[in-house]
Amino acid sequence: MSDDSLSELDALDAGPRASDVVEPAAGPPSDPSGHPTVVALMERFGDAVLHHEVVADEQHVVHVDPSRNVEIIRWLRDDPAQAYNHLADVTAVDFGGGAPLQVVYQLFSLTHKHRLRVKCLLDVDALTIDSVVPMWNGANWLEREVYDMFGITFKGHPDLRRILMPKDYAEGHPLRKDFPLRGRFSRAEQTRRALAQDVDRFYIPAERAVGREPQEVHFPDPDAPSRAGRADG
Amino acid sequence: MAQKTVEFTVGRNAEMGMDGRPAASPLEPFEIAEPTLGSEHMLVNVGPQHPATHGVLRLVCELDGETVVDVTPHIGFLHSSFEKLGEYRTWNQIVPLTDRMDYLAPLIYNCAYAMGVERLMGIEVTERCKVVRVILMEMDRIFGHLLWLGTTAIDVGAFTPFLYTFQEREKIYKLHEAYTGARITTSATRVGGMMADLPEGWTDQLRAFMDSFPNTLNEVHRLLTNNGIHIGRTQGIGAISAEDAINWGFTGPNLRATGVDYDVRKDQPYYDYETYDFEVPVGQHGDCYDRYLCRMEEMAQSLSILRQALDRLPGGPINVEDPNISLPSKTDAMNDMESMIHHFKLITEGIRGPVGDCYAPVEGSKGELGMYLVSDGGTKPVRWRIRPPSFVNIAVLPKLSRGHMISDMIMINASLDIVLGEIDR
Numbered sequence: 210m211s212d213d214s215l216s217e218l219d220a221l222d223a224g225p226r227a228s229d230v231v232e233p234a235a236g237p238p239s240d241p242s243g244h245p246t247v248v249a250l251m252e253r254f255g256d257a258v259l260h261h262e263v264v265a266d267e268q269h270v271v272h273v274d275p276s277r278n279v280e281i282i283r284w285l286r287d288d289p290a291q292a293y294n295h296l297a298d299v300t301a302v303d304f305g306g307g308a309p310l311q312v313v314y315q316l317f318s319l320t321h322k323h324r325l326r327v328k329c330l331l332d333v334d335a336l337t338i339d340s341v342v343p344m345w346n347g348a349n350w351l352e353r354e355v356y357d358m359f360g361i362t363f364k365g366h367p368d369l370r371r372i373l374m375p376k377d378y379a380e381g382h383p384l385r386k387d388f389p390l391r392g393r394f395s396r397a398e399q400t401r402r403a404l405a406q407d408v409d410r411f412y413i414p415a416e417r418a419v420g421r422e423p424q425e426v427h428f429p430d431p432d433a434p435s436r437a438g439r440a441d442g
Numbered sequence: 443m444a445q446k447t448v449e450f451t452v453g454r455n456a457e458m459g460m461d462g463r464p465a466a467s468p469l470e471p472f473e474i475a476e477p478t479l480g481s482e483h484m485l486v487n488v489g490p491q492h493p494a495t496h497g498v499l500r501l502v503c504e505l506d507g508e509t510v511v512d513v514t515p516h517i518g519f520l521h522s523s524f525e526k527l528g529e530y531r532t533w534n535q536i537v538p539l540t541d542r543m544d545y546l547a548p549l550i551y552n553c554a555y556a557m558g559v560e561r562l563m564g565i566e567v568t569e570r571c572k573v574v575r576v577i578l579m580e581m582d583r584i585f586g587h588l589l590w591l592g593t594t595a596i597d598v599g600a601f602t603p604f605l606y607t608f609q610e611r612e613k614i615y616k617l618h619e620a621y622t623g624a625r626i627t628t629s630a631t632r633v634g635g636m637m638a639d640l641p642e643g644w645t646d647q648l649r650a651f652m653d654s655f656p657n658t659l660n661e662v663h664r665l666l667t668n669n670g671i672h673i674g675r676t677q678g679i680g681a682i683s684a685e686d687a688i689n690w691g692f693t694g695p696n697l698r699a700t701g702v703d704y705d706v707r708k709d710q711p712y713y714d715y716e717t718y719d720f721e722v723p724v725g726q727h728g729d730c731y732d733r734y735l736c737r738m739e740e741m742a743q744s745l746s747i748l749r750q751a752l753d754r755l756p757g758g759p760i761n762v763e764d765p766n767i768s769l770p771s772k773t774d775a776m777n778d779m780e781s782m783i784h785h786f787k788l789i790t791e792g793i794r795g796p797v798g799d800c801y802a803p804v805e806g807s808k809g810e811l812g813m814y815l816v817s818d819g820g821t822k823p824v825r826w827r828i829r830p831p832s833f834v835n836i837a838v839l840p841k842l843s844r845g846h847m848i849s850d851m852i853m854i855n856a857s858l859d860i861v862l863g864e865i866d867r
Contacts, residue, residue, distance in 0.1 A: 264798040264799055264800060265561050265562045265563075265564065265796075265798055265799070265800040268800060268801060270799070294688055295688055295691070295704075296691055297691070297693075297801075297803070297810060297812060297829055298801075298812060298814065298827070298829040300814060300825075300827045300829075302799075302816050302824065302825040302827075303825070304818070304824060313814070315801055315812065315814070315829065319688065319702065319704055322709045322710065324710070324801070326799075326801060345689055345690075345691065346686075346689050346690050346691075346837075346838075346841075347689065347690045347691025347692075347834055347837065348691075349837060350833065350834070350837040351691075351833075351834070354833075358525075372517065372518065373517065373518040373521045373866060373867075374518060374521065375518070383523055383526055384523075384525060384526055384825075388526075390526060390527075390530060411500075411516070412502065413514065415514070416485060416502050416504070416514055419483050419484075419485045419504045
């Protein structure tokens, strides 16, 4: 790793570094016979399974065609021999330097106690993939977080909006490698924006349609004559 | 007039165990006539600073009278971008970030993170370290459940259990302090071991806690388990079926309360959990009361694991004896050239991981806590992702709350056992 000579704070201001390893996804292909699901998956979706590898401590990873992710994951969930009925996690990985972003699904079969990691690689200029919310409601917030943090759009998601960052956050997607650690705006600009916010931004449109408008608060006019003054006069 | 059926099943779990055998109710169910009030829906904002939200959580509720029509949780008020910060830190420097996420059971987070890195790097920790980590994790499971128990009881109006549980928690705080020097931000683990071995007399202190703790547990059982008010406020409230719970990604006691016996300690054992003798309590109804019973029984089981672990605690080193992973002792670093070089390299550069990624789940106090680590071969992770159990569990709140009273929504929210530091990260 080329640790440059900048001190830590200078390095922060200089912005993020790209990952040193440019080609992260291409681990050596592994023997799929160790995992029954991988064998079945390759038989059924031969051309859509792009890559298979075994990483740390016998964890099996399959890279699949991102345009067929829902089809493949649905089969993994519904086929009784696989039965990956528990979606543990949806997340993404950005390696920086223009490398494709990975969308990572952690699947677990409560029936067979198997774990499988499914990855889809998305080019940085086409960050769109089908949503798995129709299969798992639990994916709703997880995909929202991926959208918020990486800017990946999930087609068919019922409520795709920011979740951790404010809904009108204008600086981009924080977990991308091209996002500076301290944010894109200066501290002064961030403060200015924080002070300029109004009540409406704390509600989503669905909520604003219900109930009353927020009450208007009337502050006394500083130029008006005070009550004490009037009493004296 | 709307009808609300009030059903008394006092003593559904009359015994302390989890047999779930229904007992005869002393009261017949009866119906209360409720006046139908206006149909205009009202928007009520709860939080973000509110004691009943158990953290900086904001709930915007649409109400019809007192009935919840819809809830929208707004999260992110505690967002500190721990995952982004982790990408700028070496593997060992991340440890202090982990306990700031779940400050109610910090050692579970410390151990889970260290386990993830070790699995990624293929490091096998020593036998003593494994047992010590089991002790710390089970101790903090009790720690986390006790906080949940006390604060949740307050939400249904029972104040006394809060005092009892916090008295016991104080003892665990003292144990944290005796071992790590900190009460909450423990940062006890390092890659390949612990920051130090257990101090002298620590296990005796823990045994003293284990002797007094069952009494407190029994007292709380006597106060709550057959308490008519507690039962009325929790049975049938926020119920979810096993199928839905899996579909929503529930894990931990929330999932087990629905009858699914998924426990990472049993199904994907780590740290030799398969050699410990313990039961996984499951419920039947998936409501707030079953979640309560599951956690109560889990504390008793954790106590049993603690006893077994203390009995088998082996001697020997606590850190792996690999100079590229563990720091040398201070004496060695000051007197021995080789050790000093290793010390210098480890402090200035850090440990190098292999290229690859690793997902390491543990059974946290709130559910499956997964650490997903991606390394490019450098001294810092490319991506450090936490699979946060509370984040997934709280997403179900709108579904569970619809149709219940607003005061029940508070109970449902509490029964899910959330910690906002972990939800927002």
